[in-house]
Amino acid sequence: MSTAAASRVVRIHLAMKDGPLPRSIKQVLPIVGNETSHVYVESQGEADLIVFTDVRDVERSYSKKKSYAYLELTNGIKGIQLPSDNCVTVNPLNLLTGLIEVIDNARKKLAPVTELASLQEEEIIPLHADALGVLVIDDMPENITSAKKGLAGHHLTTVTSYEEAMSILGKEKFDVVLTDLHLPMSSRTMGSKFKLGELVPYGILLMVEAAHRGAQRVAVVTDLSHHDDPFSAAFDHFSAFSVKIDNAKVVMMHSPMVDGAKDWAKALAKLMA
Numbered sequence: 001m002s003t004a005a006a007s008r009v010v011r012i013h014l015a016m017k018d019g020p021l022p023r024s025i026k027q028v029l030p031i032v033g034n035e036t037s038h039v040y041v042e043s044q045g046e047a048d049l050i051v052f053t054d055v056r057d058v059e060r061s062y063s064k065k066k067s068y069a070y071l072e073l074t075n076g077i078k079g080i081q082l083p084s085d086n087c088v089t090v091n092p093l094n095l096l097t098g099l100i101e102v103i104d105n106a107r108k109k110l111a112p113v114t115e116l117a118s119l120q121e122e123e124i125i126p127l128h129a130d131a132l133g134v135l136v137i138d139d140m141p142e143n144i145t146s147a148k149k150g151l152a153g154h155h156l157t158t159v160t161s162y163e164e165a166m167s168i169l170g171k172e173k174f175d176v177v178l179t180d181l182h183l184p185m186s187s188r189t190m191g192s193k194f195k196l197g198e199l200v201p202y203g204i205l206l207m208v209e210a211a212h213r214g215a216q217r218v219a220v221v222t223d224l225s226h227h228d229d230p231f232s233a234a235f236d237h238f239s240a241f242s243v244k245i246d247n248a249k250v251v252m253m254h255s256p257m258v259d260g261a262k263d264w265a266k267a268l269a270k271l272m273a
Contacts, residue, residue: 008107008110009036009037009038009039009107010037010038010039010048010049010103010106010107010110011038011039011040011041011046011047011048011049012038012039012040012041012047012048012049012050012051012103013040013041013042013043013044013046013047013049013050013051014026014040014051014052015044015050015051015052015053015057015058016051016052016053016054016057021053021071025051025095025099026040028096029096029099029100037103037104037107038103044058044061044066045061045141047066048066048067048106048109048110049066049067049068049069049102049103049106050066050067050068050069051068051069051071051099051102052068052069052070052071053070053071053073055070055080055187055194055196056187056188058196059161059184059185059186059187059196060160060161060163060164060184061160061161062139062184062196062197063141064083064085064086064197065086066086067086067087067088067102067105067106067109068082068086068087068088068196069087069088069089069090069098069099069102070082070087070088070089070090071090071092071095072089072090072091072092073092079193079194080193080194080195080196081193081194081195081196081198082195082196083195083196083197087196088102088105090102125152125153126153127153127154127155128153128154131153131154131155132154132155132175132176133154133155133157133173133174133175133176134151134154134155134156134157134174134175134176134177134178134268135157135158135159135165135168135169135172135174135176135177135178135210135215136151136156136157136158136159136178136179136264137158137159137160137164137165137177137178137179137180137183137203137206138158138160138179138180138183138262139160139161139180139183139184140180140261142260142261143180143223143261143262143264144158144160145261146258146259146261146262146263146264147178147262147264150258150263150264150265150266151264151265151268157172157174160183161183161184161186162183162184162186162189162200162202162205162206163186163188165179165183165202165206165209166206166209169206169209169210169213170213173213173214173215174210174214174215175215175216175217176215176216176217176218176219176268176271176272177206177207177210177215177217177218177219178218178219178221178264178267178268178271179202179203179206179207179210179218179219179220179221180203180220180221180222181201181203181204181220181221181222181224181231181232181235182199182200182201182202182203182222182224182231183199183200183202183203184196184197184198184199184200185197185198185199185200186200186202201231203220203222204220206220207219207220207245207250207252208245210248211245211246211247211248211250212245212246214246214248215248216247216248216249217248217249217250217251217271217272218245218248218249218250218251218271219250219251219252219253219267219268219270219271220251220252220253221253221255221262221264221267222235222252222253222254222255223254223255223257223262226254232254235252235253235254236254238252239251239252239253239254249271251270251271253267253270253271255267256270
């Protein structure tokens, strides 16, 4: 391992309510482990490793690029299926040794740091004269970043899960709603089993909800290849025309791409045409 990689510390977020368990972890882990191997952060977005006891605390921001440690306590949801490639179940009886091993494995996955990126002030972009109220629903960070860049100048709101989308659509009205096709499974809509990170075509339901809630234009925008996903392949037919739902124009489309992410500006332009 390079010197740069070895110098990296694992950023840990304890996705649980404050109490004896997280306090004990923070107090004891540095003593029995390597106190220079990790730091604690306040949000899941900035974390490399997320430790949780309830899947509902991580499902909305689950990312395949991060590492997870599930503490299997008695109050957890039954029937959870965890992804084996980036989530480890830790037995509470071997809590500290289990977490030390998880931290070491997470540290090995960290990309080497060669230099610090220079900080640049965000450019302030004025609103368009005909700025729209736009809601973007997508679980991928790069697509949210692309939306903030490509749709600057509009009144933009972004959410990353089915539950968040349903909640905000019930509270606020948007001119335009752009939603991903597949979003992570929600534990609140699960049957007998729940699989963290499994993608569900919630976008089809959200397009109906958005139109029903008064959006004037709605689009389901997928970046999945029609060669790899059967649902996406079906879009080849449905993307050829628009439909009306509660007086809203609704379109299903394969997303234009820019720098490896969705080009929301072009998607919006296509929807507004």
